[in-house]
Amino acid sequence: MKAMVIHEMVEYTYGQEGLKEIGTLCDLIAKPMSFDEARTHPDALAQVEAIFSGWKYRQMDASFLDLCPNLKIVFYAGGTIHRLVSDAFWERGIRICSAWRANAVPVSEFALSQILFTLKRGYYGIRRYLQDREIDPSFELMTQTIPGVYESTVGLVSLGAIGGRVAELLKAFDVQVLAYDPYVSKERANALGVTLCSLEELFARSDVVSLHAPWLPETEGMITGELIVSMKPYASLINTSRGAVINEPEMIDVLTRRPDLQAMLDVTHPEPPASDSPLFSLPNVVLTPHIAGSFGHEVRRHARYMLEECRRYQSGEPLLHEITREMAEHMA
Numbered sequence: 001m002k003a004m005v006i007h008e009m010v011e012y013t014y015g016q017e018g019l020k021e022i023g024t025l026c027d028l029i030a031k032p033m034s035f036d037e038a039r040t041h042p043d044a045l046a047q048v049e050a051i052f053s054g055w056k057y058r059q060m061d062a063s064f065l066d067l068c069p070n071l072k073i074v075f076y077a078g079g080t081i082h083r084l085v086s087d088a089f090w091e092r093g094i095r096i097c098s099a100w101r102a103n104a105v106p107v108s109e110f111a112l113s114q115i116l117f118t119l120k121r122g123y124y125g126i127r128r129y130l131q132d133r134e135i136d137p138s139f140e141l142m143t144q145t146i147p148g149v150y151e152s153t154v155g156l157v158s159l160g161a162i163g164g165r166v167a168e169l170l171k172a173f174d175v176q177v178l179a180y181d182p183y184v185s186k187e188r189a190n191a192l193g194v195t196l197c198s199l200e201e202l203f204a205r206s207d208v209v210s211l212h213a214p215w216l217p218e219t220e221g222m223i224t225g226e227l228i229v230s231m232k233p234y235a236s237l238i239n240t241s242r243g244a245v246i247n248e249p250e251m252i253d254v255l256t257r258r259p260d261l262q263a264m265l266d267v268t269h270p271e272p273p274a275s276d277s278p279l280f281s282l283p284n285v286v287l288t289p290h291i292a293g294s295f296g297h298e299v300r301r302h303a304r305y306m307l308e309e310c311r312r313y314q315s316g317e318p319l320l321h322e323i324t325r326e327m328a329e330h331m332a
Contacts, residue, residue, distance in 0.1 A: 001025075001314065002070075004048045005032040008056030013077050018303045022052055025310050035064070042067050050313075052306065054078045062088035075310055077302040079103040079293070080331070081323055090325045097309045097321045099302035100331070101161050103294050108165035110292035111210050111240050114264050115154055115170070118208050118236035121146045123262060123286045145234045145260070147207040150174045155206030157199070157223070158241070159184045159192060160331075163212035167192040178202045183330070203227040208236040214331055215242035225250025229258065236262045240292040243269030252278050259284050266292045 003026035007013060010032040014022070022028060030044040035058035038045060045067040054077035058064070065071065065088050073095040076084060081098050089096075117123070124145075128136060136142055152175050156163045159181040170177050171193050179194040180202045189196045199222070203209060209231070213219045223246040228237060239246060248269060255263055256278065264286045265279065271290060273279045279287060294302060309321050323331070 001049050002027045002029050002047050003050040003052065004028070004030050004038065004044060005052045006035055006038045006057075007032065007052065007054045007077075008034050009054060013054040013299050014052070014303045015300060018300070018307060021307050022310070025307070025314060026050060039064070039067065046070070049073070050075065050310070052077070052310075053084070054302065057084050059086055060084060060089050060094075061086045065089065065092060065094075073097070073313060075306040077299075077306045081328060082331075085328070095319075096323055097306060097313075097319055098323050099305040099321065100323075101321060102301040102305045104161035104165050105301065106294050106298045107162045107240055107292045108169060110266070111162070111166050111212070111238060112169045114238050114240075115166075115208050115210055116149060116173075118238065118262060118264055119147050119149050119152050119154075121234065121236075121262070123264065124284075127283060147234065151176070152207040153178060153205055155179070155202040155209040156194065157181075157202065157209065157211045158213040159188070159194070160212060160214065162240075163210075164192060166210060166212065167194050178206060199227065200230070204230045204232070206235065207232060208238065210238040211241045211245060213241050213245050215244045216330070220244050221247040223247065223251070225254045228254045228261070231258075231261055234260050234262075236264060238264045238266075240266045243267040243271055248279075252282070255282055255284055262286070264288075266290055 003022065005019065005022060019032065029047055030041060047070060048068055049070050049072050051071065052075045071094055076096060076098045078098065079100045081096060085096060154170060154175050154177050156166060156177060156179045159167060159179050167177055167179065177194040178197050179189060180197060180199045184196065186196065211223065225247060228251055255261055262284045266288045267290055268279060279285050305321060309319055312319055
């Protein structure tokens with residue numbers, strides 16, 4: 001199978017070992033190059049049957065695909081494919097595999113760390129310690145405001161690749177897990193050890209709510225101020241999905257009026273927030289710069305998933321990470 005590596009961050013994603021492995025699996029007909037550079041090599045594109053790509057891509061629109069009449073499959077060492085594929089891509093029957101499940105690993109690990117930390121009111125404790133320079137002497141107050149992990153209630157919004165993995169990780173802890181996901185069966189929920197409920201019940205009952213819903217037209221702004229204001233005293237909200245799933249103006253209003261609540265936001269909308277946004281100054285908001293996903297060596301996991309997928313493709317085995325057009329409509 002004739003292949004090309006068309007990617008802006010080849011060394012970071014695949015590394016020399018990964019490139020060598022692609023060379024053993026496929027006939028590499030050109031050196032790795034960017035999408036813009038690839039357009040200047042129409043002879044190579046005319047032959048290519050498989051493309052290995054990743055973050056920092058260009059859309060494979062009709063004008064690009066016209067140069068690739070023999071392209072059969074794309075191995076994308078990244079997460080979302082929405083800005084990569086086009087209507088022309090789907091219409092030509094080209095297949096695509098994505099390492100979106102690979103990115104679920106670090107995000108779920110990050111989310112777990114924040115769930116446990118916020119159940120201990122860790123950020124509040126840090127802020128008070130730096131401010132007062134002494135340990136809070138009021139044991140009674142601490143017992144009233146720190147839920148702790150044991151027998152607390154964790155709410156997960158969406159049980160996709162990330163939310164489902166968070167649920168699996170939480171099995172190791174003595175917590176009750178509620179979940180909202182209209183696409184998940186009771187059998188799947190039982191296997192994950194979670195109790196399905198409405199979004200309203202989840203927010204009202206949980207000591208910490210962790211968001212994992214994809215950003216789709218139907219999920220934009222789904223987390224309203226009304227939901228947030230219904231949260232228990234001293235509860236926490238964690239967002240590692242997309243900022244747009246929260247109605248941020250309403251959230252800011254609630255957090256201003258409810259200083260007992262805490263929001264830990266790895267994502268915002270827009271990203272970053274406007275320089276004068278209250279999100280930077282509210283004492284009960286913690287912002288991290290979209291770091292839950294893959295960084296450093298974690299990125300090589302994406303490449304590994306795609307190399308293994310290519311091996312399966314070459315041997316005629318079922319693919320594990322293929323995304324169809326129908327699947328893409330419900331994915332981030």
